[in-house]
Amino acid sequence: MSSFLDHCAIVGVGETAVGKVPDRTSIQLHAEAIRAALDDAGLRLRDVDGLVTAGSRVSPVLYHADVVAEYLGHHPRHVLTVNAGGSTSVAAIEHAAAMIGAGVCEVVVVAKADNLATGLGRDATVASMATIGHPAYEGPAGPTIPAMYAMVARRYIHEYGADVTDFALVAEIDREHARRHPAAQFRAPLTAQDVLGSRLVADPLRLLDCAPVSDGGGAVVLASAARARDLPKPPIRITGVGEHHGYEHLTQAGDLTVTGAAVSGPAAFRAAGLTPAEIDVAMIYDAFSFIQCMQLEDLGFCPKGGGGAFVREGNTRLSGRLPVNTHGGVLSFGHPGKPTGLFLVSEAVRQLRGEAADRQVAGAETALVHMEGGILASHGTLILAGDR
Amino acid sequence: MSHHQSAPQAEPENLPFWEGAQAGELRVQRCQTCGHHQLYARLWCVSCGGRALTWTAVRPRGTVYSFTVVRRAPTAEFAADVPYPIALVDLDAGPRLMGHVVGCPVDEVTVGMPVGVRFAPRQGLLVAQFTPIGS
Ligand SMILES: [Zn+2]
Numbered sequence A: 001m002s003s004f005l006d007h008c009a010i011v012g013v014g015e016t017a018v019g020k021v022p023d024r025t026s027i028q029l030h031a032e033a034i035r036a037a038l039d040d041a042g043l044r045l046r047d048v049d050g051l052v053t054a055g056s057r058v059s060p061v062l063y064h065a066d067v068v069a070e071y072l073g074h075h076p077r078h079v080l081t082v083n084a085g086g087s088t089s090v091a092a093i094e095h096a097a098a099m100i101g102a103g104v105c106e107v108v109v110v111a112k113a114d115n116l117a118t119g120l121g122r123d124a125t126v127a128s129m130a131t132i133g134h135p136a137y138e139g140p141a142g143p144t145i146p147a148m149y150a151m152v153a154r155r156y157i158h159e160y161g162a163d164v165t166d167f168a169l170v171a172e173i174d175r176e177h178a179r180r181h182p183a184a185q186f187r188a189p190l191t192a193q194d195v196l197g198s199r200l201v202a203d204p205l206r207l208l209d210c211a212p213v214s215d216g217g218g219a220v221v222l223a224s225a226a227r228a229r230d231l232p233k234p235p236i237r238i239t240g241v242g243e244h245h246g247y248e249h250l251t252q253a254g255d256l257t258v259t260g261a262a263v264s265g266p267a268a269f270r271a272a273g274l275t276p277a278e279i280d281v282a283m284i285y286d287a288f289s290f291i292q293c294m295q296l297e298d299l300g301f302c303p304k305g306g307g308g309a310f311v312r313e314g315n316t317r318l319s320g321r322l323p324v325n326t327h328g329g330v331l332s333f334g335h336p337g338k339p340t341g342l343f344l345v346s347e348a349v350r351q352l353r354g355e356a357a358d359r360q361v362a363g364a365e366t367a368l369v370h371m372e373g374g375i376l377a378s379h380g381t382l383i384l385a386g387d388r
Numbered sequence B: 001m002s003h004h005q006s007a008p009q010a011e012p013e014n015l016p017f018w019e020g021a022q023a024g025e026l027r028v029q030r031c032q033t034c035g036h037h038q039l040y041a042r043l044w045c046v047s048c049g050g051r052a053l054t055w056t057a058v059r060p061r062g063t064v065y066s067f068t069v070v071r072r073a074p075t076a077e078f079a080a081d082v083p084y085p086i087a088l089v090d091l092d093a094g095p096r097l098m099g100h101v102v103g104c105p106v107d108e109v110t111v112g113m114p115v116g117v118r119f120a121p122r123q124g125l126l127v128a129q130f131t132p133i134g135s
Helices: A026-041 A064-072 A088-101 A116-120 A122-132 A145-160 A164-178 A192-197 A225-229 A261-272 A289-298 A307-312 A329-333 A340-353 B012-022 B076-081
Strands: A008-015 A050-053 A078-081 A107-115 A200-202 A215-224 A237-245 A281-284 A366-373 A378-385 B026-031 B053-058 B061-070 B084-091 B096-101 B114-122 B125-132
Touching: A008 A026, A008 A088, A008 A225, A008 A237, A008 A340, A026 A064, A026 A107, A026 A215, A050 A064, A050 A088, A064 A078, A088 A107, A088 A215, A088 A237, A088 A340, A088 A366, A088 A378, A107 A116, A107 A340, A116 A122, A116 A215, A122 A145, A145 A200, A145 A289, A145 B061, A145 B084, A164 A192, A164 A289, A164 A307, A164 A329, A200 B061, A215 A225, A215 A340, A237 A261, A261 A289, A261 A366, A261 A378, A281 A289, A281 A340, A289 A307, A289 A366, A329 A340, A340 A366, A340 A378, B012 B026, B012 B053, B012 B125, B061 B096, B084 B114, B096 B114
Parallel strands: A050 A078, A050 A107, A281 A366, B096 B125
Antiparallel strands: A008 A215, A107 A215, A237 A378, A366 A378, B026 B053, B061 B084, B061 B114, B084 B096, B114 B125
């Protein structure tokens, strides 16, 4: 089955330092991430004819991608700012692939960065994110982002008997992987017991079930298949993509125990002509530990309600059947906001190129990347394949 | 963009809900074509697309779909309230509401608990609160 995806490839990935990067503004982080990804691709700024960014919470501007282009001193023919929350990266990459597939662009950069940790600070970030609640019907109850996710977790526990010790194990395994990644924000040892011993933020979620607030940026370069052939790194093909956008406000959602991954995942698998059993490595957005379990289920890697057991049985470890979040996941690699999804993509690309060093999954040929935005409201799934 | 939580805004489209709250009634938007109840207000029914909508008072009863206890406040204005239980409540009439659970210890809220809906003043608006019933 032919697809617009056939005409392009991911040819470059890059990140800035992630964690606390006090000497960099949001726009500087964008510039550095773009430079790193273009260097990785073996391309120059003047080769870029499409630029997609997703704004900055710290330094909001009206037309963000145009500001970035101006800062770079380069003006691609197509410049666009997009936003679909935490799943923006899949939507933006799909858009870039479509622009290339349609012949409008040849080299498109998707870049995102922000300095939430030092530019905004943890408390102000938490406060700004609380505005996600409906201003009249939800906001007055004072729901934090962790509180809203906690209500999903509570219902998941109620219906499926999910266990917080399995959630804690997700954080432990993410950390185990982060310890093998020199650029991860958190690399000190962490056990499930540590997670279970951390203080409650919003029952049943504890501090270490929740992602940090970070600075950092990432960029991904897509190029036409023809252009990709002449570049130094092996092109990574996008063989499947799926999206699902179910709601924005939590009170408008229906069943909170089944996520949009149950739609976006199968759509991506159909496009790729693959089944979950054929995926070698997966990157699954886990801004909160338990959502990795739910999304593993909804993507079809295990039966519904079996996500915790799947993790407990060791499947997601580096040595397991489906290594997950080999860079450390959202929980340990770092979470500067919308850039976080691009870190999943770049790790998948490095795995498929065989560049993942101490955390390499031997012989990885297919990767799944899944991310979600809002309170599990928008979902995007990518399936990537190497040429090895 | 503000870094603080928005104060609740009663948009004109939703005024009947807040007027109902003033009158001690829980009102929802009702589709005259298919009978679907919805909150917040829209120009048409999200179930059938029908444009004939009215506001109707419904029984202020529901069931806790899920809940949490917030132990770290999002903003200073909630700092004095922690720990506070927030619940998602499925109204018997259909729509789901979010609000605080009051009238029982924070650790006694459960999924499936029947609750009544009442309105209490907060930040210049009456907001929905839930109280346990029948236990
Ligand atoms: Zn209707």
